[in-house]
Structures are given as C-alpha cells and as structure tokens.
Amino acid sequence: SYFPAKDKGPDRSLGILKDGYNFARKRLQKQHLDVYETKLLGERAALLGGEKGAELFYDNDKMKRGGAMPAFILKTLFGENGIQTMDGNPFEHRKRLFLSLMTPEALDRLFQITAEYWERASEFWEKKRKVVLYNEMLTLLMKISCEWAGVPLKDKEVKKRADDFALMIDGFGSIGPKHLQSRKARQRSEQWFENLILDVREGKLEAQEGTAIFEMAMHRDLNGNHLDARMAAIELLNIVRPTVAVSKFITFGALAMEEFPEEKEKVAASEDYLYYFAQEVRRFYPFVPYLPARTKKEFAWQGYNFSEGQLVLIDVYGNNHDPRIWEEPETFNPERFRNWNGGLFDLIPQGGGDYEKNHRCPGEWSTLEILKASFQYIARHLDYKLPKQDLSYSLNKMPALPKDGFIMKSIKKK
Numbered sequence: 169s170y171f172p173a174k175d176k177g178p179d180r181s182l183g184i185l186k187d188g189y190n191f192a193r194k195r196l197q198k199q200h201l202d203v204y205e206t207k208l209l210g211e212r213a214a215l216l217g218g219e220k221g222a223e224l225f226y227d228n229d230k231m232k233r234g235g236a237m238p239a240f241i242l243k244t245l246f247g248e249n250g251i252q253t254m255d256g257n258p259f260e261h262r263k264r265l266f267l268s269l270m271t272p273e274a275l276d277r278l279f280q281i282t283a284e285y286w287e288r289a290s291e292f293w294e295k296k297r298k299v300v301l302y303n304e305m306l307t308l309l310m311k312i313s314c315e316w317a318g319v320p321l322k323d324k325e326v327k328k329r330a331d332d333f334a335l336m337i338d339g340f341g342s343i344g345p346k347h348l349q350s351r352k353a354r355q356r357s358e359q360w361f362e363n364l365i366l367d368v369r370e371g372k373l374e375a376q377e378g379t380a381i382f383e384m385a386m387h388r389d390l391n392g393n394h395l396d397a398r399m400a401a402i403e404l405l406n407i408v409r410p411t412v413a414v415s416k417f418i419t420f421g422a423l424a425m426e427e428f429p430e431e432k433e434k435v436a437a438s439e440d441y442l443y444y445f446a447q448e449v450r451r452f453y454p455f456v457p458y459l460p461a462r463t464k465k466e467f468a469w470q471g472y473n474f475s476e477g478q479l480v481l482i483d484v485y486g487n488n489h490d491p492r493i494w495e496e497p498e499t500f501n502p503e504r505f506r507n508w509n510g511g512l513f514d515l516i517p518q519g520g521g522d523y524e525k526n527h528r529c530p531g532e533w534s535t536l537e538i539l540k541a542s543f544q545y546i547a548r549h550l551d552y553k554l555p556k557q558d559l560s561y562s563l564n565k566m567p568a569l570p571k572d573g574f575i576m577k578s579i580k581k582k
C-alpha cells in the first residue's frame with residue numbers, strides 16, 4: 169500500500185555507517201513519526217522511534233529476536249545462540265538466570281569492589297605523568313568484573329584479556345582486519361571461560377553460590393540439563409564483557425564533569441544527585457545506537473503495513489534525545505531525573521520494556537552501581553589536570569568515544 173514516509177531508491181547500509189547515531193532520528197523526528205521505512209542490508213527495514221515505537225518494538229505478540237541480529241555482530245560482540253537471540257519460554261527461563269545475579273547484596277558488593285579498585289588505581293596514577301582514562305577503565309573494570317563474577321584473573325594476564333574484551337566491544341562494527349581480530353578475540357575469550365566452567369563443574373575451581381561463574385556453570389535448562397559448556401561460557405561473557413564496557417559511560421561522565429564544571433561539586437555533595445547524574449550520562453551520551461527485531465506476522469500499525477519476518481530497528485539513541493519525550497533533550501541536565509516517573513519506553517540506553525518478558529538489559533542496576541561508585545570517587549577524591557587533547561566525539565562514528573580517550577595529568581588523591 170501507499171506509505172509516504174520511506175526512503176526510495178538504493179540500499180542505505182552505507183548511509184547508516186555515515187550518519188551513525190543520526191540516521192534514524194533525522195528520518196523519524198523531523199516529521200514527528202514513529203515509523204519510517206528504509207532499505208538496509210538488502211532488506212526493507214522499518215525504523216521505529218518515540219515511546220509508541222519502543223512499545224511496539226517490545227510487543228512479544230508482534231516481534232521476535234530469532235534471526236534478527238546480523239551474523240557479523242553475533243560472531244564478535246554477543247556470541248552465537250546466546251540470550252540475545254532467544255524467544256518464548258526458553259528465553260524467559262534463561263533471563264531469570266541473569267536476573268537472579270542482581271540481588272541487593274550482589275549490587276552492594278559491586279559498589280564496594282569498584283570503590284576499592286578506584287582507590288588502588290589512583291595511588292598508581294599519582295606516580296604517572298599522564299593516563300588515558302578510557303584505557304585505564306578497561307583494565308580496571310576487567311579486574312572489577314572478574315572479581316565480582318568469580319572469575320580468577322592473574323595480574324599478568326589482565327592486559328591480554330582486557331585487550332580481547334576491547335576488541336569485542338569496539339571491533340565488531342569495523343570492516344577488514346579489525347573485524348577479524350574481533351572474531352578471534354571472541355574465540356579466545358570463549359575458550360578461556362569454557363575451561364573455567366568445566367573446572368567449576370569438576371570441582372577444580374572453587375566458586376561461590378550467587379556469583380555469575382557458579383550460576384552459569386550450574387544452571388539447568390527447561391529439560392533439566394546443564395548448559396553446553398561453550399554456551400555457559402558465552403553467557404558468562406554476557407556478564408563480564410558488558411561490565412567492562414561500562415568504561416565508556418565512565419569516560420563520558422568524566423567528560424560531563426569537564427564540559428559542565430558545576431556538576432562535579434553537586435555530584436560530590438549528594439547521593440541523590442549522584443544517581444541523577446549517572447542517569448543523565450546514560451541518556452545524554454551516545455552508546456548503543458539501534459537494536460534489531462523481526463516481525464512474527466503481518467500487521468498494520470500507524471498506517472504502515474508490516475510484513476511477516478520484516479527487519480525492524482528501534483532508535484535507541486534517538487529516543488534518549490526525542491523532544492517528544494524530553495524537555496530540551498540536547499541540554500545536559502541531571503535534575504530532569506528528580507521527578508522522573510521511570511517510564512518503560514522513554515530512557516532506553518540499555519533497552520526498554522520489562523526485564524523478565526523482554527530483552528531489556530539485566531545489567532542496568534549493576535551499571536548504575538559502577539557509575540555511582542566511579543563518579544563519586546572522581547568528584548570527591550580525584551584532582552587532575554587535562555593536557556591539550558581532543559575531547560570531541562562524533563555522532564557519525566559508532567561506537568562513539570571522546571577522541572583521545574580523556575587524558576589526565578598531575579593526578580592527586582584528596
């Protein structure tokens with residue numbers, strides 16, 4: 169049927185690479201739309217945006233995840249056949265395993281571990297001429313994440329493992345040699361964790377109940393069987409890898425304290441404000457651009473005819489900057505979270521909808537604990553100067569990060 173809001177003509181796969189985080193926004197928001205058709209990877213794809221678009225994206229009667237994520241992402245960032253690709257009862261069962269790790273005690277522990285590692289790291293940084301915050305965070309969070317998950321990590325392997333994690337996190341979207349390195353990094357990391365899972369099962373490695381390594385090793389599927397050791401390794405990576413990726417939000421948070429100098433004092437002074445600041449960092453700065461799903465059936469919505477099996481993308485970054493949802497979305501303003509009602513489809517940097525029924529990130533709480541511990545430490549205990557550097561980041565480059573990774577010098581603990 170006739171639907172005017174669409175790209176006519178060629179495939180836009182190159183366009184999405186070139187426009188990055190703005191690709192869907194510039195199509196949807198300029199015309200106040202929730203759906204817009206384009207062509208991507210040789211398919212007719214529907215871009216969804218706005219709270220209504222997000223609600224449709226998370227409607228399990230209409231959407232599924234199986235077959236949605238492109239193979240080049242599964243072979244690098246996520247791992248094949250993991251939770252991100254599951255649907256129905258097996259999905260909900262697997263999701264409860266992830267959610268069971270996020271008890272209040274486990275989250276408190278994560279805050280404590282994070283604060284302790286900041287303390288140690290800053291002592292070390294005082295002796296250095298300068299450090300690149302993003303790089304330091306990758307290794308620091310590698311240690312924090314492994315300790316929290318119960319994964320043994322020797323000092324001398326930290327660098328090697330963290331480099332592989334950085335390749336999985338940053339290399340997946342690249343073309344050519346870096347993409348291949350990203351695949352190899354995933355294979356090495358899966359093998360490392362698979363051996364550890366087997367060690368836990370055979371009693372060669374001691375693991376505490378409630379830690380990710382223990383629960384992944386011991387989990388039983390709906391048929392009462394352990395996960396295949398490789399599958400358990402992939403799911404353990406689905407905990408440890410994104411925890412390391414929190415380094416991006418930390419780097420952006422440090423940038424916010426620089427770009428908006430009045431923020432630092434407010435973050436130091438109040439625990440409530442600390443939380444609003446962490447939320448605003450997650451909303452304001454670019455991280456995940458889009459998420460894919462496929463339609464389960466044919467249906468019409470807002471005058472658009474979805475066909476069965478059609479590729480659908482939700483505009484994650486766009487929703488976090490949608491003027492229909494946020495007042496002055498391009499202003500960094502943590503105060504907006506003081507009276508925020510916690511909508512399921514408005515703040516979606518880590519996905520939206522329901523934790524149990526949808527694919528919404530189970531690591532949102534743990535991300536917030538790490539961010540709170542980190543921003544509080546920076547604001548209260550760290551003095552530093554910034555040497556001349558490029559602090560800019562581009563919305564045209566996915567994934568985004570301040571160009572020089574946030575270089576600090578003359579670091580002093582206070």
Ligand code: HEM
Pocket residue numbers: 251252253263266406407408410411413414415417455456459517518519520526527528529530531532534535
């Ligand atoms: C899912 C973002 C941190 C574990 C997701 C999704 C996004 C996301 C966008 C997909 C939502 C969807 O498909 O509907 C992020 C960002 C993080 C982060 C930006 C910050 C660095 C974490 C952490 C953990 C984690 C710290 C673990 C402790 C997961 C898992 C899934 C997931 C297991 C798959 C859930 C499912 O398929 O049901 N995350 N996440 N994430 N995240 Fe995170």
